[in-house]
Amino acid sequence: MPRRSPICTEKSQLYATSTEFCRAFKENMDNMHLLSFLLTADLTMAEECFVCGLEDCVKGSHVFRNWARSWARRTIIQNAVRLFAPRANQPAVIAAPTETVNRRFGRTPEAAAAIASILGLEDFERFVFVMSVLEKYSDQDCSVLLGCSRQDVREARTRALQNVAESVVSRRNSFEDVDGKRQSYHRTASCSI
Numbered sequence: 001m002p003r004r005s006p007i008c009t010e011k012s013q014l015y016a017t018s019t020e021f022c023r024a025f026k027e028n029m030d031n032m033h034l035l036s037f038l039l040t041a042d043l044t045m046a047e048e049c050f051v052c053g054l055e056d057c058v059k060g061s062h063v064f065r066n067w068a069r070s071w072a073r074r075t076i077i078q079n080a081v082r083l084f085a086p087r088a089n090q091p092a093v094i095a096a097p098t099e100t101v102n103r104r105f106g107r108t109p110e111a112a113a114a115i116a117s118i119l120g121l122e123d124f125e126r127f128v129f130v131m132s133v134l135e136k137y138s139d140q141d142c143s144v145l146l147g148c149s150r151q152d153v154r155e156a157r158t159r160a161l162q163n164v165a166e167s168v169v170s171r172r173n174s175f176e177d178v179d180g181k182r183q184s185y186h187r188t189a190s191c192s193i
Contacts, residue, residue: 035135
C-alpha cells in the first residue's frame with residue numbers, strides 16, 4: 001500500500017469535507033432556514049435556497065474546516081442573490097407572509113415582530129439589512145455580492161434600519177395587555193433574531 005506524504009495528509013485534514021458541511025447544515029438548520037426565509041420572504045424559495053446551498057457545499061467547496069459554517073451561510077446568501085437578483089432603485093416587495101409563518105420562526109412576540117418588520121422591506125433593502133446588519137458583512141462584501149456600489153449599500157442599510165425601527169416602535173405601541181397598559185419590548189430587531 002502506498003504511503004501518503006505527511007504534508008498531503010495534513011493539508012487534506014485542513015479542509016471541510018462534505019460530511020462536515022452536512023453536519024453544519026443539520027446542526028444549524030433552523031438558523032440557516034431562517035436566513036433563507038429572511039432573504040427570500042417566501043417559504044418555497046427559502047427551502048430552494050437552503051437545499052441549493054447544501055448541494056453547493058457538499059459538491060466540493062474547498063474551504064478550511066473552521067470556516068464551514070460561515071461558508072455554508074455565505075452559500076445560502078449567494079443562492080438567494082442569484083434567485084432574486086435584487087437591485088438598488090428597483091423597488092419590489094413580496095407580500096408579507098401570514099401570521100402562522102411568522103410564528104413558525106418567531107419564538108417570541110418580539111422575534112415575530114422583528115421578522116415581520118424585516119420581511120416588510122423592499123427586496124434590496126432586505127438583502128442589505130440581512131447581510132450587513134444580521135450577518136455582519138462589510139459594505140465591500142455586500143456591494144460585491146449584490147453587484148452595486150458601497151454607497152448603494154450604505155443608503156439601503158440606512159433606509160432599512162429606519163423602516164425596521166419605525167415598524168418595531170409602531171408594533172410596540174400597538175401591543176396592549178388586558179388592562180390596557182402597554183407591553184414593552186426588551187430587545188431590538190437584531191437582538192431578537
